[in-house]
Amino acid sequence: MKVLVDLCVVPLGVGVSLSPYIAACQKVLAESGLKTALHSYGTNIEGEWDEVFAAVKRCHEVVHEMGAPRVTTTIKLGTRTDRNQTMEDKIRSVKEKM
Numbered sequence: 001m002k003v004l005v006d007l008c009v010v011p012l013g014v015g016v017s018l019s020p021y022i023a024a025c026q027k028v029l030a031e032s033g034l035k036t037a038l039h040s041y042g043t044n045i046e047g048e049w050d051e052v053f054a055a056v057k058r059c060h061e062v063v064h065e066m067g068a069p070r071v072t073t074t075i076k077l078g079t080r081t082d083r084n085q086t087m088e089d090k091i092r093s094v095k096e097k098m
Contacts, residue, residue, distance in 0.1 A: 001049045004087060006076040008042035009059050011068035021066060025059040032058070037087060042074075046087050049079075 011021045026043065029036045032055040034047040045052050056073070063071050 001079055001081075002084060003047065003049045003052055004078050004085070004090070005045040005052055005056075006042055007045055007056060007059075008074040009056075009063065010072050010074075011063050011066075012070035012072060014066075014068050021063050021068060024062050024066060028058045028062055029055055035087070044087050 009022070009025050011018060014021065026036070026038060029043065029045065032047075032051065034045050034051060034055055036046075037044040045055070056075070060071050060073070
C-alpha cells in the first residue's frame with residue numbers, strides 16, 4: 001500500500017542542537033531510495049508502507065546509536081485506494097485553487 005507520511009523525529013537528552021541527528025535521519029531516508037521532501041519541522045516521505053516504516057525504524061536506531069537515550073516521533077500519514085497520489089499532486093491541487 002502506498003503511503004504519504006509527514007515525519008518529525010526528535011531526540012531527547014542530547015542538548016539543544018538537533019541538526020546532526022536530523023542529518024543522520026535524512027541520510028537513512030536517502031539510502032532507502034524513498035522519495036522525500038525536507039521541510040523546516042520534519043520530512044515528507046512517499047513510498048510503500050513497509051519500506052517507509054522500515055526507514056522510520058532505522059532512523060530511530062541510528063539516532064539511538066548516536067547517543068540519544070530517548071527519541072520521540074510524530075507521524076501524520078495518509079493512504080488512498082481510489083487512485084495513486086504523489087506529494088506533488090497534493091500541492092498542485094491546492095495551488096490550482098488559490
